Amino acid sequence: MSVHERHSDSEITERRLLQSTVEVARHVFDSAAASVFLVDQETGDLVFEAVSGEGEQHLVGTRFPAGTGIAGWVAASGQPMIADEVAAVPQFAHDAAESTGYVPHSIMAAPVIRQESCIGVLEVLDRSATWRGDLADVDLLAMLAAQAAYGLDLLLRLRRAETTLPTAPGGDDVHVLLQRISDRVPRGGGAADPTALKLLAVAEELLH
C-alpha cells in the first residue's frame, strides 16, 4: 500500500487521467463499477490502480495473484472478453470477487496494451441491460482500454523516474550539496573525473 499513500503532486495528475477513464467507462456502460488493474511485471499480480463505483473507497492498491479469473485470462491472452451469468458459478474467482466486497453477475474486460506488452486490464462489472449490442460493447471497451493505456503508461514512467532518481538527504540545499562534493574531491590536486569537472563548471554557470 505504501506506494499509494505517497502521492506526489504530479502523480495525482497522472492518476486523475486513469480515474477519468474509469468514470467514463462506468457511465457509458451504466455499470456498477469500472476499474483499471496494473500488471506487476515481476510477479504477474494484478493491482487495482483506479476504481469508479463499487469499492472505489478501499480497493486501490489491492492485489490479486497472477491468472486470477477473467482479468487474469485477459492479461495473459491479450484478448478482450465478456462473461455473463458468472454469479451462477460459485467458484468463479469467487474468492477474489468476495474479497472486493462485491460479487458481479457480468464482467467485461479488455487488455491495456502499451509498447507490445500488456501492462494492465480494464474491467467493467455489471453493465446495464440497455441494448447497445454486445459487439458494440466489446469495441467500445477496447477503445477505452486504449485510453487507459496512455494513463497507465504515464503513471509507470513517473514511478520509474522517481525510483531511479532517489533524492539524497538535504539534496535540495545547495550548501549541503556543495559540502558533500568538496568532501569527495581528492585533496592535493589528485585527478578528478574530467566529466564531473565539466558538469561542476556548468553548474557554476547556472548558479549565476
Add this chain to the structure above:
Amino acid sequence: MTQPPWRRERREHFPGVPAWSLATSRLAPEEFGVSRLEDVTREWAWGGDGAGGDGTGVDGTGDGVAGRADGAGVRVCVLDTGVDGGHPRVGGLERSLVVADGEDLTVVDCDPVDPVGHGTACAGVIRSIAPAVSLTSVRVLTDGRSGSGAALLAGLRWAVEEGFDLVNLSLSTTRSRYLPELHELADRAYFRRCLLVASAHNMPVVSFPWTFSSVISVASHDEPDPMTYYYNPAPPAEFLARGVRVPVAWRRGREIRSTGNSFAAPHITGICALILSRHRWMTPFQLKSVLYLAASNVVVSKGGAHVRA
C-alpha cells in the same frame, strides 16, 4: 500409399521448394483429391444443417444427425490455458500437454486441468460442433504474466511437427520479436496441411498470428446459431462466427455465457473438422475455399453468389 508431399521429410542438404522442380515435361503431376468446387454446398461440405440460421445445428448433444459429418478421424490441437478433460462439454482428450518452465521450453504431458477455464471453453465449443473429433490440449498460457510468446511458439511448433489437422488459437501476441519465427511457423503449418484457426483481435494494436494470410482468422457475429458463419470480404478477419453470449464450459464442470472472438474461432475450427472428416484430401487452400463457398452469405442461387462485389 506414399506420403503426401506436405508430410515428407525435408531434404537436409537442399532445403526450400524451388519452383523449377515442378516441371511436368518428364514427370506427370502426382494424383490428388479434387473438386471443381462448382457443386460445393453446405450439404456437400459436411452433410448440411439446413440453410443455416434455422437453429438445426447440433447443440452439444453429440448425437450427430444421420448423414452429417461428425469430425471423426480429425485431430485438433487447442493451444490455450489447458483443458479440463473431465468436463462434460469437452468429452475427453486424446492428450494433455504443457510447455514446461525452463530455458528449453519442452512440451511434456500433464494432467488434463485448466486453472483459468478459457481453454476448456474453446474445447467445448469445438466438441459441440464436431462430436467425434479428437482433441488435444497444449497449455501455453499458464499465468497472468506477459512474455508468454516463447511458450506459444514452443507449443505451436510441437503441434505442427506432430501433424495435427487443425490448431485452435484463441489468443494472439503483440510482441514483434516473435513475429518472424511465428510467421515462418504459420507458413510451415500451411504447407504441412495443418491449418491454424486464430481469433481476430479487436483492439487498436498490431498483433498476430491472426493477421497472417496462412491462417484462418475469425471475428464474431452476434447471431445465436452455431453453424451460421459469414465470409468477410474486408479482411484481415476472414470469417465471422458465433461469438456473442456463447454458452461455454468453464472451470470445475460449470458453464457461463461468454462474448469474444476467442469463442468465435473454435466454431470455425469445429466446422473445418466436419469438412475434413468428410473430405480428408483437402489442403488448407482447398479447405479455405470450401469454407468460403459454404458460408451463410455465399449461398449460390440463380447462378450467382450473394456476396456484394
